[in-house]
Amino acid sequence: MQERYDPTTVESQAQAHWETTGAFAVGEDPARPKYYCLSMFPYPSGRLHMGHVRNYTIGDVITRFMRKQGYNVLQPMGWDAFGLPAENAAMANGVPPAKWTYDNIAYMKGQLRSLGFAIDWSRELATCQPEYYRWNQWLFLRMLEKGIAYKKTGVVNWDPIDQTVLANEQVIDGRGWRTGAPVEKREIPMYYLRITDYSQDLLEALDTLPGWPERVRTMQANWIGRSEGVRVGFPYELDGEKHTLNVFTTRADTLMGVTFCAVAPEHPLATHAARNNPQLAAFIEECKQGTAMEAELAVMEKKGLPTGLSVTHPLSGEEIPVWVGNYVLMTYGEGAVMGVPAHDERDFEFANRYGLSIQQVIENASVYTEALKQEHPREKYKDLYFDSKHWKTWYGSKAPGEVLVCNSGKYDGMTYPQAVDAIAADLQARGLGEKQVQWRLRNWGISRQRYWGCPVPLIHCPSCGDVPVPDKDLPVVLPEGLVPDGSGNPLNKTASFYQCKCPKCGGDARRETDTMDTFVDSSWYFMRFACAGNDQAMVDQRADYWMPVDQYIGGIEHAILHLLYSRFWTRVMSDLGLVKVREPFQNLLTQGMVLNDIYSRKGDDGRIQYFNPADVTVQVDAKGSRIGSTLIADGQPVEWEGMRTMSKSKNNGVDPQKLVAEYGADSIRLFMMFKAPPEDTLEWSDDGVEGAARFMRRLWRMVYEHVASVATAGSVAAPVTGEGLTDEQRSVRRAAHATLAKVTDDIGRRRIFNTAIAAVMEFMNTLAKFEDRSPRGRAVVQESLELIVQMLSPIVPHMTHVLWQELGHTDALIDRPWPQPDPQALVQDSVEIVVQVNGKLRGRVSVPAAADDAQIQQAALADAGVQKWVEGKPVRKVIVVKGKLVNVVV
């Protein structure tokens, strides 16, 4: 055995073994339970970043662990290869997106291989391959037939100078990223998928996913956003015709407090009113300025203008003025809201700004008590509700029983649910409303006015209209040699693509040049992995074998959109009879981001320059606190801006390849798994990697010294059992098996790897102090080292592969079943009990493991340290927690 640990030799040796034995290729095996372990596939951006390394290491640890548990484990890998960055790179370098993408894939695949992931590469796919995306097109056509896909106009960000649609990312401070022109909203025709048909199903089925993080399920539920309320119709007359303005409200109990209605700028009523009202027309035009992003709309100053029209209150018959409000969203509900300024914060703000009246119709019974009514009679009370600080307490609650309706005639004194029921019933009787369920979820617009994506398979014929591409003509292949220049989709300028014949009438027609949202590509790739190589069908029965994905791993940033779209797409495929599964992902692990320090310096020209943390040294004081940082190159100070996700713009990226070359893949993998729990953010640290490498060398040396001692002093004793061991030998053995139990639980159940590694480290500290070199002692060491090597094998597979052989084994560690802790080794004679007096730690006692409560209590009270605090005070109560602690209350 080599005395020194050399990662390069070790890793090539292990990888060669896996390569030649085809260790990672899997097929359908009815004899074993299957396990599908999937990490979110990467966008081929150029090189692997640390987030990828973290993601795939987590997946690999689980894959290797489950394999050792006897499962037939599939871990595939592919490329989310369509998307905007390829077009940006094309614009910058003049290289077609296809070439850039395929070059990146080749490079990144090499990186993944060097990290030793147990990936079945025979199933690799890239979403930009026609063999893949033809099935996007095929399923889209099925959705058209079923009415799930349809055409409608949608709002996009429009750059008026480049005359092109901008992605949200391409809008910087409300301006086009290339032109700097203020962005406008524009309506264009698009294709949509009716995900809202599945709202109820998508929401209810969240309860069938206990293996998903609670927060993700909550976020999805809120995103789908089911709310129960009432549709209220406000009748009005226009040009002698009767109409109704519909609004949706969850607070029908406040209906008698409506003092205005507000409609979205795009609402038909607004459009109508603006015809003879230039001021209003100008306001609506102004609302078209700015982006289509909801986050931006939500923080905008609330503005409005009266339409000059009014509607009739459905119950009181009062005239209610109609306003146009920039905060009313056309995409939610009816695109119109009723305004109850006394009991809605936003309406309150709006009414105050425009001098609209405020009518209180609810009093808070629990807060506005009889005593307070004496103190604050109505007149005084009035002032209070303009006091926004108290607004929430006094008016914001709708908890039943807490608030009662007032100033509302026959509804006075009713609670929230009573009033909603009564008002809904009265509205229904008049044909002016009813109870309604409203969803926040919107249908999925999939059209993108971009080149590097999957073509939408439609043909526009002047005589036949929109004609689907016949299945026999699929795929509609995207030409790969084009280079976008920023002035829109190059497909629009490529006659060989868009010129075509109508499949119906054979006349000249124009092919659709929009491509699909890349979320389409990622909505079903996991099913395609199961059916690699099938060129006759989208999926086959192999998908039924492998699906659902047993463990899905990816970034928390995908908690809503990607996962929801995948759940929807899987349902559509299920409804079409293509697959049996309805929920694609059984268990979900959302890994945290990888952060690194940011260092900057303001240049003479006032521009901020960022320096890579590798080029900076940090000064610390005697305690190790950070006191400053300087650039190595010039020794001058640089500013530390804290830690953020690794990015090009902040120049704080770390190149995985360099690290693998320097420390080996195992040390990087170990560091990533040890530094933080998988769901938390991970702060990068070069010192931490150094520490991981130190641990690797330590383990290597321990095995080396053991193997050498066996070579010189003869073989170890027969395999150890509990029989005839010294106390020390027994205690080491107990520690070894207790560590195994903990590591098995941490990896297998808790999916927390940092504590598993810490437990192994702790045990290695114990083992290092064990100096018994008798044959029995060496047998205990042999067993301990074998367990350590096996426990670490999912995390550092290369080194453990080699050490396993050095420990005298001829089988390959990857196929070795996971060890079981020996129950006999875990038995303890006595346990330490912590003794508290009034909840404060005052002593420790050792009691036999079998001691009952009374014996434990007696031992606790007899302890000298405890006596000191109990003496002279009556003992009121003694709480005994078996095997753990005693609390004496005096």
Add this chain to the structure above:
RNA sequence: GCCGGUGUGGCGGAAUUGGUAGACGCAGCAGACUCAAAAUCUGCCAUGGGCAACCAUGUGUCGGUUCGACUCCGACCACCGGCACCA
């Protein structure tokens, strides 16, 4: 703005079901080995007081529940993720 999350020593984190706060590691300090350095090994390492035994304080802030709270409840502060065309 809305939805979700996080907050513990100099730093990353541990404490799994309400039961010993700070495991494990990084950094730091001291020492051993060495001509020296690297590597390695040993010890110390929350804060304040004390020679020490020990005592008090301490898990973002304020308040509550409990024999007992990092953990549960209420209010607040700060930061992070998402908000439908980045992936």
